[in-house]
Amino acid sequence: MDYLADERKKAEFDVDEMKIVWAGSRHAFEVSDRISKLVANDPGFRKDTRTMLARKELFKNTLRKAAYAWKRIHDLHLSEEEASRLRFYVDEPAYTDLHWGMFVPAIKGQGTDEQQKKWLPLAYKMQIIGCYAQTELGHGSNVQGLETTATFDPQTDEFVIHSPTLTSSKWWPGGLGKVSTHGVVYARLIINGEEHGIHGFIVQLRSLEDHLPLPGVTVGDIGMKFGNGAYNTMDNGVLRFDHVRIPRNQMLMRVSQVTRDGKYKQSDVPRQLVYGTMVYVRQTIVADASCALSRAVTIATRYSAVRRQFGSQNGGPETQVIDYKTQQNRLFPLLASAYAFKFVGEWLTWLYNDVTQRLQASDFSTLPEAHACTAGLKSLTTTATADGIEECRKLCGGHGYLCSSGLPELFAVYVPACTYEGDNTVLLLQVARFLMKTVSQLGSGKKPLGTISYMGKIEHLMQSRCTVQKAEDWLKPSQVLEAFEARAVKMAVSCAKNLSKFTNPEEGFAELSADLVEAAVAHCQLIVVSKFIDKLQQDIPGKGVKQQLEALCGIYYLYLLHKHQGDFLATSYLTPKQAALANDQLRALYTKVRPNAVALVDSFNYTDHFLGSILGCYDGNVYPKLYDAAWKDPLNDSVVPEGYHEYVRPLLKQQLHTAKL
Numbered sequence: 001m002d003y004l005a006d007e008r009k010k011a012e013f014d015v016d017e018m019k020i021v022w023a024g025s026r027h028a029f030e031v032s033d034r035i036s037k038l039v040a041n042d043p044g045f046r047k048d049t050r051t052m053l054a055r056k057e058l059f060k061n062t063l064r065k066a067a068y069a070w071k072r073i074h075d076l077h078l079s080e081e082e083a084s085r086l087r088f089y090v091d092e093p094a095y096t097d098l099h100w101g102m103f104v105p106a107i108k109g110q111g112t113d114e115q116q117k118k119w120l121p122l123a124y125k126m127q128i129i130g131c132y133a134q135t136e137l138g139h140g141s142n143v144q145g146l147e148t149t150a151t152f153d154p155q156t157d158e159f160v161i162h163s164p165t166l167t168s169s170k171w172w173p174g175g176l177g178k179v180s181t182h183g184v185v186y187a188r189l190i191i192n193g194e195e196h197g198i199h200g201f202i203v204q205l206r207s208l209e210d211h212l213p214l215p216g217v218t219v220g221d222i223g224m225k226f227g228n229g230a231y232n233t234m235d236n237g238v239l240r241f242d243h244v245r246i247p248r249n250q251m252l253m254r255v256s257q258v259t260r261d262g263k264y265k266q267s268d269v270p271r272q273l274v275y276g277t278m279v280y281v282r283q284t285i286v287a288d289a290s291c292a293l294s295r296a297v298t299i300a301t302r303y304s305a306v307r308r309q310f311g312s313q314n315g316g317p318e319t320q321v322i323d324y325k326t327q328q329n330r331l332f333p334l335l336a337s338a339y340a341f342k343f344v345g346e347w348l349t350w351l352y353n354d355v356t357q358r359l360q361a362s363d364f365s366t367l368p369e370a371h372a373c374t375a376g377l378k379s380l381t382t383t384a385t386a387d388g389i390e391e392c393r394k395l396c397g398g399h400g401y402l403c404s405s406g407l408p409e410l411f412a413v414y415v416p417a418c419t420y421e422g423d424n425t426v427l428l429l430q431v432a433r434f435l436m437k438t439v440s441q442l443g444s445g446k447k448p449l450g451t452i453s454y455m456g457k458i459e460h461l462m463q464s465r466c467t468v469q470k471a472e473d474w475l476k477p478s479q480v481l482e483a484f485e486a487r488a489v490k491m492a493v494s495c496a497k498n499l500s501k502f503t504n505p506e507e508g509f510a511e512l513s514a515d516l517v518e519a520a521v522a523h524c525q526l527i528v529v530s531k532f533i534d535k536l537q538q539d540i541p542g543k544g545v546k547q548q549l550e551a552l553c554g555i556y557y558l559y560l561l562h563k564h565q566g567d568f569l570a571t572s573y574l575t576p577k578q579a580a581l582a583n584d585q586l587r588a589l590y591t592k593v594r595p596n597a598v599a600l601v602d603s604f605n606y607t608d609h610f611l612g613s614i615l616g617c618y619d620g621n622v623y624p625k626l627y628d629a630a631w632k633d634p635l636n637d638s639v640v641p642e643g644y645h646e647y648v649r650p651l652l653k654q655q656l657h658t659a660k661l
C-alpha cells in the first residue's frame, strides 16, 4: 500500500517530465533509471548496515562490492557513462572513487601525450590502481609548504623521492592505505641543489605480484574517521619514502620538464592548464552536492508528510508536520537549493567544456574567472549541503537520529567535502582575492567577464535602489538579479575601500579576511541565483513543470534575501518594508509548493535501495519498518544481553544485599 498516494495525487505538474529536467536530458534519465534499478535488484549490491560492522569487516565488504561492481561493468559491457552511474548508485566510498576521480584526471591533465599513452590504458583496465597523494601531515591547504622531495640524479637519470621529516609523511590520500599500487605524489623538485617548486610524480608503491610495499616505501591506513560506517569504507593512508628511485619520465611533464642533462624548462603548454583539472574536479563536487542534498531532502519531505503531531480537531487526524510553517521554512529552502545546485552544476559542466576548448586554442582569458567561480561554488554548495543534511536530520525529530533513517551516515560521508579539494574558507579567500583584483582593475579599461561581468555596471549598481512596491514584484527576475548584484558589488567595494587604508596589502587582507569571505559568499550566491534564473529562460516542457521550478527559484533567492537581509539593508539597496514584502512573497511560495512537495522529491527518481532510509521509503510505510528493523539490531540477538551476568548481576546482587531487600 502506498501511504503517500494522497500526497502524490495533489501534484500539479508532470512528474515524469520533471524527472527528465532533473536528470539533464531524456537520455540521461533513461540511463540513470535503468542502472539504478539494476543496482537495486542485484543481491551483490545489497545494502548492509555498515554501522554495525567492525572496521576490518567493513573494509573487506567494500573491497568485495567495488570488485563486484567492476566485474558487472565488464560482464554487462557497460559504457563509460553507464559505468559511472553504476558506481554512483552502488554508493560506497571506495578506492575506485579516487582512482577514477583524482588519479586518472591528474595524469590526463598533467601528463604528456606519451605519459598518457603509457599510463592511462593501465589505469582504465585497473591493472594499476592509483591515488592522489598531495596532502602531508604538516600541510594541506598550503601546498607550497609540502616537504617531500624529488631530487634529480643525473648519473642514473632518476628522481629520488624522499620524506625528510615526520610532517612530510603523506597523510589522507584516499585508496592509499591498503589498495593503491601507484600514486601521483606531489613533491618539491630539486635539481643540482636548486628548488623548482611542487610537481607531480607517478610513483609505484606496491608490488603488482604480491601487493607488498616496495623497498623504501612505508604505507598504511590513518585510522578510523568520523562516524562508524560512513567514510570508513575508504582506506585514507599514510605514506613515507626512504630514497625511493623512479625513472625521470615519471615526473608529470606536460607543463614543465626536466631534460636528460638536468635542465628544468617550461614546455609550450602553459602552466594555467593545471587549472583545467581543478575546474573538472570541482564541478563534479558541485554535482555531488545537489545529489547528497536532494537525497536528504527526499527523506525529510516524505517523512514530514507521514509524521503527524498535535492539532487534531473534532477527533480527526493530527496535523502532518509538513503543514507547519516552521517545518516548511526549514525544509523548502533546502528542496529549492537541491534544484539550484543541480542547475549550477550543469552550467559548471558547460563551463569546463568551454574552458577546455579555449585552452586548446591557447585562450586563457576566462581562466581566472572560471577558477574563482568553481572554487567559490565548491565552497558554497558543500557548506550548504553539509548543513542541510544535518537540518534534515533535525526535521525528522528523534527518528532522524537512528541510523536506519539514513541521515547520520549520509552526513558523516558527506561532511568532509567541506575540507577535501580545498578547505571551504581558504577557497572563499581565493575568490575574495579575485574580486579585489577585479575591483582594482575597473578603471583600467579591462572588461570584467562571465560571472563577474556585473562589476562592469558598478556605477549604476552603487546608486541603484530597489523599486519593489508589492510582494509579487519580488517575482521579477530583473529585480532579483539587480538586488543580488547591488549587494555583491557594494560588499566588494566596501572591502576594497577598507583594504586601501592599509600600507601593507597582505596585512590588510589578513585583518579584513572575515569581511572578504562574506563578500565572496555574496558573489557566489549571485552566481547560483542567476544560473537558476537562466535555466528558467529555457524551453521546459511538461504540464506545470516550469511553474514549479519558478516557485522553487523564488524560494531559493527569497530565502537567501531574508537570511542575509542585514547585507541588503546595510548596503541601502532595500528598505525594511521591501525586505518584509520579500518575506511575504516567500511564505506565499511555500503555500504554492506544499501540495507538490512529495512529487518534487519523487522527481529525483531515487530507488529505496539508493536512499537507504526507512523514513524516506517510497511507500511511506514507516512505522512497521522501523519496528521490524529494531529487532534486527545485534543487541537484540538474545533476550539477556552478553555481559549482563558478568558485570551487571554482581553489582545488582551487592545492592540487594546492602538494601536488605
Ligand SMILES: Cc1cc2nc3c(=O)[nH]c(=O)nc-3n(C[C@H](O)[C@H](O)[C@H](O)COP(=O)(O)OP(=O)(O)OC[C@H]3O[C@@H](n4cnc5c(N)ncnc54)[C@H](O)[C@@H]3O)c2cc1C
Residues within 6 Å of the ligand: 098, 102, 132, 133, 134, 135, 138, 139, 140, 141, 142, 171, 172, 173, 174, 231, 236, 416, 419, 420, 421, 422, 423, 424, 425, 426, 429
Ligand atoms: C575525507 C578526506 C579525504 C581526503 N582525500 C585526500 C586525497 O585523496 N589526497 C590528498 O592529497 N588529500 C586528501 N585530503 C586532504 C585534504 O585535501 C586537506 O585536508 C584539505 O586540503 C585541507 O587542508 P588541511 O587539512 O591542511 O587544513 P588546514 O589548512 O590546516 O585547515 C585548518 C583550519 O585553518 C583554516 N585556514 C587554513 N589556512 C587559512 C588561511 N590562509 N586563512 C584563513 N584560514 C585558514 C581552515 O579554514 C581551517 O579552518 C582528504 C581529506 C579528507 C578529510
